Amino acid sequence: MSTILAIDTSTSRTSVALVADGKVLFTKFHEDSLAHGEVLPKLVKEALAVNKDIDLVAVGMGPGPFTGLRVGISFAQSFALGLNIDWVGVCSLDAMAASINESEFIVSTDARRKERFWAIYKDGKRVSDPAVSQATELEKLGIPIFNEGDYFPDPVLLANLVPNTKSVEQPIYIRKPDAYPLPVGVKFRAMTTLDLVVAAGIEKEVYGKAAWSNAQFKEEFAKAPKDAYYLAAEAEGELIAYAGIFFVADVADIHTITVVEKYRRKGVGRELLKRLIDWARVKKADAIMLEMRLGNDAARPLYELNGFVEVSKRENYYGPGLTAVVMRKELK
Amino acid sequence: MALVLGIETSCDETAVGIVNDRKLLANVISSSVEQHARFGGVVPEVASRAHLEAMQQVIKQALKDASVTLEDIEAIAVTAGPGLIGALLVGVSSASGLALALDKPLYGINHLSAHIAVDRLDNDASMQPTIALLVSGGHSSILQVNNLATDVIVKGATIDDAAGEAFDKIARIMGLGFPGGPVIDKAASSGNKDAILFPRGLTQSADLEEHRYDFSFSGLKTAVSRCLQQTPNYLKADVAASFQEAVVDVLLIKSIAVCKDSGIDNLVIAGGVAANSRLRELAKQRCEVANIALRIPPAGLCTDNGAMVAALGSLAINEGVKPSQTGLSADSAASIAQVIW
Numbered sequence: 001m002s003t004i005l006a007i008d009t010s011t012s013r014t015s016v017a018l019v020a021d022g023k024v025l026f027t028k029f030h031e032d033s034l035a036h037g038e039v040l041p042k043l044v045k046e047a048l049a050v051n052k053d054i055d056l057v058a059v060g061m062g063p064g065p066f067t068g069l070r071v072g073i074s075f076a077q078s079f080a081l082g083l084n085i086d087w088v089g090v091c092s093l094d095a096m097a098a099s100i101n102e103s104e105f106i107v108s109t110d111a112r113r114k115e116r117f118w119a120i121y122k123d124g125k126r127v128s129d130p131a132v133s134q135a136t137e138l139e140k141l142g143i144p145i146f147n148e149g150d151y152f153p154d155p156v157l158l159a160n161l162v163p164n165t166k167s168v169e170q171p172i173y174i175r176k177p178d179a180y181p182l183p184v185g186v187k188f189r190a191m192t193t194l195d196l197v198v199a200a201g202i203e204k205e206v207y208g209k210a211a212w213s214n215a216q217f218k219e220e221f222a223k224a225p226k227d228a229y230y231l232a233a234e235a236e237g238e239l240i241a242y243a244g245i246f247f248v249a250d251v252a253d254i255h256t257i258t259v260v261e262k263y264r265r266k267g268v269g270r271e272l273l274k275r276l277i278d279w280a281r282v283k284k285a286d287a288i289m290l291e292m293r294l295g296n297d298a299a300r301p302l303y304e305l306n307g308f309v310e311v312s313k314r315e316n317y318y319g320p321g322l323t324a325v326v327m328r329k330e331l332k
Numbered sequence: 333m334a335l336v337l338g339i340e341t342s343c344d345e346t347a348v349g350i351v352n353d354r355k356l357l358a359n360v361i362s363s364s365v366e367q368h369a370r371f372g373g374v375v376p377e378v379a380s381r382a383h384l385e386a387m388q389q390v391i392k393q394a395l396k397d398a399s400v401t402l403e404d405i406e407a408i409a410v411t412a413g414p415g416l417i418g419a420l421l422v423g424v425s426s427a428s429g430l431a432l433a434l435d436k437p438l439y440g441i442n443h444l445s446a447h448i449a450v451d452r453l454d455n456d457a458s459m460q461p462t463i464a465l466l467v468s469g470g471h472s473s474i475l476q477v478n479n480l481a482t483d484v485i486v487k488g489a490t491i492d493d494a495a496g497e498a499f500d501k502i503a504r505i506m507g508l509g510f511p512g513g514p515v516i517d518k519a520a521s522s523g524n525k526d527a528i529l530f531p532r533g534l535t536q537s538a539d540l541e542e543h544r545y546d547f548s549f550s551g552l553k554t555a556v557s558r559c560l561q562q563t564p565n566y567l568k569a570d571v572a573a574s575f576q577e578a579v580v581d582v583l584l585i586k587s588i589a590v591c592k593d594s595g596i597d598n599l600v601i602a603g604g605v606a607a608n609s610r611l612r613e614l615a616k617q618r619c620e621v622a623n624i625a626l627r628i629p630p631a632g633l634c635t636d637n638g639a640m641v642a643a644l645g646s647l648a649i650n651e652g653v654k655p656s657q658t659g660l661s662a663d664s665a666a667s668i669a670q671v672i673w
Binding site for chain 1: 375377378380381383384387388391392402417418421422423424425426427428429430431432433434504505507553554557558560561562564658659660661662
């Protein structure tokens with residue numbers, strides 16, 4: 001007699017099953033992509049009320065959104081440690097595929113950011129490593145796709161996979177953490193009035209007629225320090241970038257993020273944006289807004305990656321024929 | 333008397349401590365700080381991954397160090413907040429798994445209160461009520477602790493940066509590295525603390541009315557960066573020492589003022605910044621003069637650790653506080669008022 005406690009938190013579902021030699025003693029799930037941590041112990045407690053003699057823990061190792069995924073794995077590992085029993089890791093997509101009867105198919109789950117986690121199955125076996133791709137890329141493969149929503153990793157099937165599975169020991173993250181080393185040799189600091197003359201020069205170089213003058217900068221600077229935040233970046237003792245944000249009526253407005261030509265695409269803008277967002281969070285802003293010149297494609301992916309969404313366009317904003325795209329990021 | 337295992341994962345330290353009431357039995361810490369150094373700050377996803385990777389080994393090592401088994405443990409305590417949500421959830425889930433498997437009570441506890449509770453360890457004297465100066469990378473507050481498990485009042489707090497944050501930022505500007513506390517402490521050791529007179533935030537009479545016990549470090553930060561800019565050939569040691577002196581001076585002026593005004597002549601200094609050598613030295617001098625009994629936990633217990641979590645868990649048991657419910661959640665923005673969940 002061997003009783004398996006099976007857990008999966010790789011999707012919006014938290015699911016738990018108790019299976020004894022193929023017989024299902026308990027199975028239950030809860031749908032809430034933000035509540036794995038609260039729900040999992042409750043479901044396991046219910047399962048323990050049915051049968052508390054457990055011989056093995058099986059847990060879905062993903063792929064899946066990281067925070068929820070780790071809840072299941074961390075709980076499963078410590079639960080097994082507490083009972084002094086073994087745990088076995090299973091690819092969550094396999095537990096989803098096990099309920100599908102097709103000769104060749106793809107299972108795919110939500111990876112957020114308009115992307116999908118997926119793997120290909122043929123004659124009941126996984127024939128590709130789990131991967132992450134845009135949904136549109138996946139459709140191009142021309143293989144039937146079974147999506148999260150219609151199907152989920154089933155904890156009963158996950159338990160049934162255990163005898164034929166080599167344990168997956170590490171979480172299947174696929175994506176690397178969204179972290180970038182700071183640009184080498186670049187120092188970030190508060191912008192001061194001493195930077196203004198150089199900044200006005202950079203403005204002219206980068207924006208031509210739409211540039212801010214020294215006087216306009218000074219006016220911005222004169223605002224109460226608690227409502228505005230200006231940052232400078234320097235390399236080899238010279239100003240190479242600056243950024244500013246101000247806070248008006250619950251919304252923080254990014255006034256500029258400007259990097260000199262030579263230092264672009266080195267992560268300077270990314271770091272400045274990150275610091276502006278951090279500042280807005282500390283100020284408890286509801287949202288951050290920014291305007292970007294239409295056609296400024298170099299910066300747009302950076303904003304989108306950081307959660308900014310286009311909300312409107314303003315024609316002739318930067319001068320005749322120059323349209324501004326207004327983007328907004330919700331913080332609440 | 334209770335044997336309590338405490339788990340801490342609110343930031344970048346995966347830590348497990350075991351205490352038997354006031355006796356410290358084990359304190360194991362696995363830090364991912366080196367992984368964060370090249371990013372100039374803690375990266376939440378990197379920290380969360382490191383927690384999961386280290387957790388099982390850290391628990392096992394703590395049990396080994398304490399020479400106890402999991403069956404001996406009478407309660408599990410875990411940091412439920414404040415902290416990084418993804419990081420907290422690794423610890424809370426692990427603690428929930430242990431508590432359910434062992435059928436033992438679980439206490440979700442406040443990270444900030446735990447920093448103060450660590451003072452209970454290997455220390456018989458009772459200091460309640462007490463004034464507590466809590467200074468770390470994320471927090472700078474002065475608290476009146478009537479009962480640490482049930483009754484904590486906030487007397488003052490920072491209105492902008494935390495003291496530890498100011499250390500991190502200045503260290504970054506000066507190119508000294510991360511985290512800022514230890515590197516500035518070290519650089520300052522050979523510098524002249526009186527070389528530059530940096531501003532002491534919220535100590536002018538105009539500020540005292542509204543912010544009598546509050547801190548502000550953003551003006552100091554600006555003053556230091558302006559000074560660095562205007563004098564490119566500055567001596568790092570002198571700037572570090574003068575900056576450190578400005579922070580420490582204000583922390584103590586305000587803490588001692590709270591002690592005097594409230595008539596409570598006990599002061600506990602806790603949190604990561606309490607490991608700062610100048611703060612420890614000057615606190616000792618000034619408290620002696622002011623006739624205030626001072627306690628600062630050993631430097632090794634000031635930074636994040638699991639023993640402090642276990643210490644607060646054991647205090648909660650002593651005070652008859654109810655354990656947390658099954659399904660304890662993490663609260664990244666928990667206030668100091670919420671001590672036990």
